[in-house]
Amino acid sequence: MHFLMQNLQDTITAPATPAGVSALAMVRVSGKEAISIVNSCFDKDISNADGYTIHYGHIVDGDTRVDEVLASVFRNPHSYTGEDSVEISGHGSPYITRRIIETLLKNGARMAEPGEVTMRAFLNNKLDLAQAEAVADMISSNSEASLQMALNQMRGGFSKDIALLRQELIDFAALIELENDFGEEDVEFADREKLKRLIAQLLTQIEKLRSSFAAGNVLKNGINTVIAGKPNAGKSTLLNALLNEERAIVSDIAGTTRDTIEEVFTLNGIQFRLIDTAGLRESTDTIEQIGVGKTKESMSKAELLVYLFDISSTSPTELAAELKLLPQMDQTILVANKAESGEYKSGDWPENTVFISAKNKEINPLIFELERVASHYELGNETVVNNARHADALAKSSDALQKVLDGIDTELTSDMVALDIRNALYQLGLITGEVTNDEVLDSIFTRFCIGK
Numbered sequence: 001m002h003f004l005m006q007n008l009q010d011t012i013t014a015p016a017t018p019a020g021v022s023a024l025a026m027v028r029v030s031g032k033e034a035i036s037i038v039n040s041c042f043d044k045d046i047s048n049a050d051g052y053t054i055h056y057g058h059i060v061d062g063d064t065r066v067d068e069v070l071a072s073v074f075r076n077p078h079s080y081t082g083e084d085s086v087e088i089s090g091h092g093s094p095y096i097t098r099r100i101i102e103t104l105l106k107n108g109a110r111m112a113e114p115g116e117v118t119m120r121a122f123l124n125n126k127l128d129l130a131q132a133e134a135v136a137d138m139i140s141s142n143s144e145a146s147l148q149m150a151l152n153q154m155r156g157g158f159s160k161d162i163a164l165l166r167q168e169l170i171d172f173a174a175l176i177e178l179e180n181d182f183g184e185e186d187v188e189f190a191d192r193e194k195l196k197r198l199i200a201q202l203l204t205q206i207e208k209l210r211s212s213f214a215a216g217n218v219l220k221n222g223i224n225t226v227i228a229g230k231p232n233a234g235k236s237t238l239l240n241a242l243l244n245e246e247r248a249i250v251s252d253i254a255g256t257t258r259d260t261i262e263e264v265f266t267l268n269g270i271q272f273r274l275i276d277t278a279g280l281r282e283s284t285d286t287i288e289q290i291g292v293g294k295t296k297e298s299m300s301k302a303e304l305l306v307y308l309f310d311i312s313s314t315s316p317t318e319l320a321a322e323l324k325l326l327p328q329m330d331q332t333i334l335v336a337n338k339a340e341s342g343e344y345k346s347g348d349w350p351e352n353t354v355f356i357s358a359k360n361k362e363i364n365p366l367i368f369e370l371e372r373v374a375s376h377y378e379l380g381n382e383t384v385v386n387n388a389r390h391a392d393a394l395a396k397s398s399d400a401l402q403k404v405l406d407g408i409d410t411e412l413t414s415d416m417v418a419l420d421i422r423n424a425l426y427q428l429g430l431i432t433g434e435v436t437n438d439e440v441l442d443s444i445f446t447r448f449c450i451g452k
Ligand SMILES: Nc1nc2c(ncn2[C@@H]2O[C@H](COP(=O)(O)OP(=O)(O)OP(=O)(O)O)[C@@H](O)[C@H]2O)c(=O)[nH]1
Pocket: 229, 230, 231, 232, 233, 234, 235, 236, 237, 238, 249, 250, 251, 252, 253, 254, 255, 256, 257, 258, 277, 278, 279, 280, 337, 338, 339, 340, 341, 356, 357, 358, 359, 360
């Protein structure tokens, strides 16, 4: 509960750029006294400066010039936080940045807590909670797709959907609560059939949002992809070919890979988390057995299985037997490796088999398949839920709505039905921050780094 205890009347400061040597570094000052505090350690008078103006001058500590800077002035409410703010761009040395901040602290600013800057923006209605979380996601996003998703969410598409759902429900809650006020009199303002239809509609929409969570997760974290197959099929060779580096040991000894090896491969902005595994076979070697156990575990968690077989030493009947032993996966790509080693008839093999030569780096047919998989996750304009907290709140509101339905069907009293509706509203509101509790706020904003 650290910064909910902090005084929001304070003027805060923090570096907004990472520590380290760079051309420039920016220090943020935000709060009621932002402009006057900077003014008291700046060799120009900016006390009456308009918003959106930039001022050249020096930060001074007594008689000492700390740095030559540009100070950008923002007037409330037209700033990131909605408060008066000054952004000081100085030279990018950690020492200078520290000196600027020390000077500001001396003149009455307080060091910002991590996330406090964005929390103020939230409290001043500059962002809603889902958008604030998107800022955190954007800062930590590591691929183009996850960045796009965070940007989308920041623009508020997600929040708008939720707000629409909530509004319809609020209207019904009000009607049902009105019934309560009439107590003994047996009145029904809220048409139960209409309410049931609305809830069914809501449940469908919530379901849609929830199922986008899986796709959202992929964009954020990458597609868990397991490369499996018999020993010597060429799995490690394939991993190396995809990464274009000699990452895994390759040898003609069956059972070379024992531990799983994980590397990220990015294709069209989508990350594949490639896992090279120990070849699948019954083995008497203890360590290899452990490796095979790990392979099976990885497969059970994977979203995509790339199953490799050596076409030069496997017959179609043998392959069919192998495939029977595989777990059912949502997505599997069957790959015939060592295709350069001899003639083959593609008709002899299962449909959709792709033929490659990992050793010769002839892997384009597989790349095409991976692109096809990646395209499922491409970002449309649809709302994507990408956050475990949102998914959780959606699940809980879905449960609460189900309860409302059950309540209507079993002719529960209107005060009980109203209670379940309120609960569903509460869960939906938690997502956008229309309803907040300290615990949620705290867990979100502590994920930020100082200065954000
Ligand atoms: N001719 C040919 N040989 C290949 C090809 N890909 C891999 N090999 C060879 O097959 C042998 C096994 O390759 P690996 O990549 O170690 O096979 P693996 O599936 O990782 O094997 P384990 O780790 O033991 O399960 C090595 O001698 C590779 O050089 C290919 O496309 N063509």
